Amino acid sequence: xxxxxxxxxxxxxxxxxxxxxxxxxxxxxxxxxxxxxxxxxxxxxxxxxxxxxxxxxxxxxxxxxxxxxxxxxxxxxxxxxxxxxxxxxxxxxxxxxxxxxxxxxxxxxxxxxxxxxxxxxxxxxxxxxxxxxxxxxxxxxxxxxxxxxxxxxxxxxxxxxxxxxxxxxxxxxxxxxxxxxxxxxxxxxxxxxxxxxxxxxxxxxxxxxxxxxxxxxxxxxxxxxxxxxxxxxxxxxxxxxxxxxxxxxxxxxxxxxxxxxxx
Amino acid sequence: xxxxxxxxxxxxxxxxxxxxxxxxxxxxxxxxxxxxxxxxxxxxxxxxxxxxxxxxxxxxxxxxxxxxxxxxxxxxxxxxxxxxxxxxxxxxxxxxxxxxxxxxxxxxxxxxxxxxxxxxxxxxxxxxxxxxxxxxxxxxxxxxxxxxxxxxxxxxxxxxxxxxxxxxxxxxxxxxxxxxxxxxxxxxxxxxxxxxxxxxxxxxxxxxxxxxxxxxxxxxxxxxxxxxxxxxxxxxxxxxxxxxxxxxxxxxxxxxxxxxxxxxxxxxxxxxxxxxxxxxxxxxxxxxxxxxxxxxxxxxxxxxxxxxxxxxxxxxxxxxxxxxxxx
Numbered sequence: 001x002x003x004x005x006x007x008x009x010x011x012x013x014x015x016x017x018x019x020x021x022x023x024x025x026x027x028x029x030x031x032x033x034x035x036x037x038x039x040x041x042x043x044x045x046x047x048x049x050x051x052x053x054x055x056x057x058x059x060x061x062x063x064x065x066x067x068x069x070x071x072x073x074x075x076x077x078x079x080x081x082x083x084x085x086x087x088x089x090x091x092x093x094x095x096x097x098x099x100x101x102x103x104x105x106x107x108x109x110x111x112x113x114x115x116x117x118x119x120x121x122x123x124x125x126x127x128x129x130x131x132x133x134x135x136x137x138x139x140x141x142x143x144x145x146x147x148x149x150x151x152x153x154x155x156x157x158x159x160x161x162x163x164x165x166x167x168x169x170x171x172x173x174x175x176x177x178x179x180x181x182x183x184x185x186x187x188x189x190x191x192x193x194x195x196x197x198x199x200x201x202x203x204x205x206x207x208x209x210x211x212x213x214x215x216x217x218x219x220x221x222x223x224x225x226x227x228x229x230x231x232x233x234x235x236x237x238x239x240x241x242x243x244x245x246x247x248x249x250x251x252x253x254x255x256x257x258x259x260x261x262x263x
Numbered sequence: 264x265x266x267x268x269x270x271x272x273x274x275x276x277x278x279x280x281x282x283x284x285x286x287x288x289x290x291x292x293x294x295x296x297x298x299x300x301x302x303x304x305x306x307x308x309x310x311x312x313x314x315x316x317x318x319x320x321x322x323x324x325x326x327x328x329x330x331x332x333x334x335x336x337x338x339x340x341x342x343x344x345x346x347x348x349x350x351x352x353x354x355x356x357x358x359x360x361x362x363x364x365x366x367x368x369x370x371x372x373x374x375x376x377x378x379x380x381x382x383x384x385x386x387x388x389x390x391x392x393x394x395x396x397x398x399x400x401x402x403x404x405x406x407x408x409x410x411x412x413x414x415x416x417x418x419x420x421x422x423x424x425x426x427x428x429x430x431x432x433x434x435x436x437x438x439x440x441x442x443x444x445x446x447x448x449x450x451x452x453x454x455x456x457x458x459x460x461x462x463x464x465x466x467x468x469x470x471x472x473x474x475x476x477x478x479x480x481x482x483x484x485x486x487x488x489x490x491x492x493x494x495x496x497x498x499x500x501x502x503x504x505x506x507x508x509x510x511x512x513x514x515x516x517x518x519x520x521x522x523x524x525x526x527x528x529x530x531x532x533x534x535x536x537x538x539x540x541x542x543x544x545x546x547x548x549x550x551x552x553x554x555x556x557x558x559x560x561x562x563x564x565x566x567x568x569x570x571x572x573x574x575x576x577x578x579x580x581x582x583x584x585x586x587x588x589x590x
Binding site for chain 2: 247
């Protein structure tokens with residue numbers, strides 16, 4: 001099975017609050033001097049792709065969009081984990097684009113890559129959490145779509161997947177080609193590359209395509225949507241601490257809950 | 264018909280559409296458009312009639328009703344076909360969709376098909392000089408973005424439990440039954456089975472939520488939280504680490520990834536208070552935090568705080584609550 005995995009580069013979401021700042025001009029997070037990582041669930045998506053390849057063969061291509069200069073190094077990890085090739089759509093404006101706009105560019109890149117059975121993304125990005133890339137890609141590529149997939153099994157020309165749902169899980173039978181967004185699951189913890197994989201990754205092909213070469217897809221979802229401002233809300237709640245030994249604290253809390261008519 | 268259209272589903276025969284939250288948003292937008300609120304109502308069974316009445320009672324003038332056995336249980340492809348068919352004919356300016364399991368997939372796909380502008384996971388909507396101003400959380404809840412949507416049509420998805428269910432405002436309603444033809448064999452993705460998770464009280468509707476974090480230490484600790492939830496008549500939730508570690512089902516997860524809850528009482532036990540988690544619970548009326556670390560960020564959103572080990576606090580708390588509540 002030929003699989004394309006879309007990876008997004010984000011500022012490490014685990015950075016402490018003191019390192020978090022917004023650039024007023026763009027409304028985006030300040031990236032300068034911050035560590036850049038692959039967005040959380042995108043690594044789970046790559047792991048799913050690699051497991052499918054381990055079981056049934058095929059090729060795994062990773063695809064990303066952003067300023068080439070900062071992307072290549074961070075994404076060697078994906079090649080070291082076992083992806084066969086990498087395509088970077090070099091786009092200095094990449095980090096400022098909304099999901100719908102990015103999805104349109106990624107769809108053009110996927111058409112240029114050509115053959116694929118499956119496209120995987122993370123279920124949401126660690127920064128804007130728009131959750132739009134997978135469904136928009138599916139529409140643009142006329143492929144089936146399932147989001148928030150925690151498990152994938154190949155079954156005779158189709159896939160059987162497990163989707164996280166409000167009420168539990170859905171078992172969904174999906175035709176190929178398909179676009180799936182992947183959620184974390186114990187079955188898709190990202191593997192750690194060994195030293196020899198890291199060395200081998202240096203010889204794997206990396207293609208850099210200028211964003212200008214990607215034909216603009218019609219119907220950009222982000223057209224007519226403007227980011228006016230992004231603010232860090234100030235928290236104003238003042239916490240009242242209940243003092244004393246554990247039993248006293250517990251009794252005080254129970255009394256307060258009763259006073260608030262919560263019991 | 265121009266105006267605002269909400270997408271409502273009846274997942275099960277008896278369910279009252281949680282889509283009423285959207286009707287509140289639609290009415291707020293409609294006040295300045297003056298073009299009326301409509302709804303696409305999809306589902307199966309007798310719940311459809313009840314839901315139609317509820318929509319009318321809350322100010323929805325026209326209900327486009329699609330009944331089909333496949334409009335159920337997360338069959339997104341079926342919902343997409345029906346919604347697309349109705350909206351191509353009804354041509355509303357704005358479509359509101361609840362960003363739940365079905366809606367988070369449906370909204371972007373529908374936007375592509377309708378050639379619409381798209382903003383997902385909104386938590387606030389307002390009209391401003393003919394534009395829509397939408398707010399949504401970004402960066403794991405660390406920041407709040409304001410987006411202005413000038414293009415029409417526009418598809419907006421709304422994070423569940425961010426908008427209030429509005430007061431009734433009955434209108435003389437109209438129903439248009441729309442026949443949709445959906446063939447199970449042609450759906451590219453088909454739900455074969457729904458695996459429900461055992462839940463004594465559903466997190467979505469609970470008035471009290473007792474939630475545990477990494478500091479709970481393992482699945483055993485959650486047994487203690489269950490006891491506390493039980494005496495309070497509430498549900499148990501979790502932040503991301505316990506769900507990632509497999510201590511609790513992923514469906515218990517509250518936060519930016521996971522559910523948004525706004526109960527009357529939220530008790531955060533051994534939760535550090537990462538913004539990721541706070542994004543899903545900060546709307547709760549009273550927030551209690553129990554944590555060993557006095558500097559844990561959870562105390563900056565809590566109203567009542569206890570610094571200490573939950574293992575020493577929860578058992579006497581359960582006992583004291585039982586006493587106060589009496590036999």
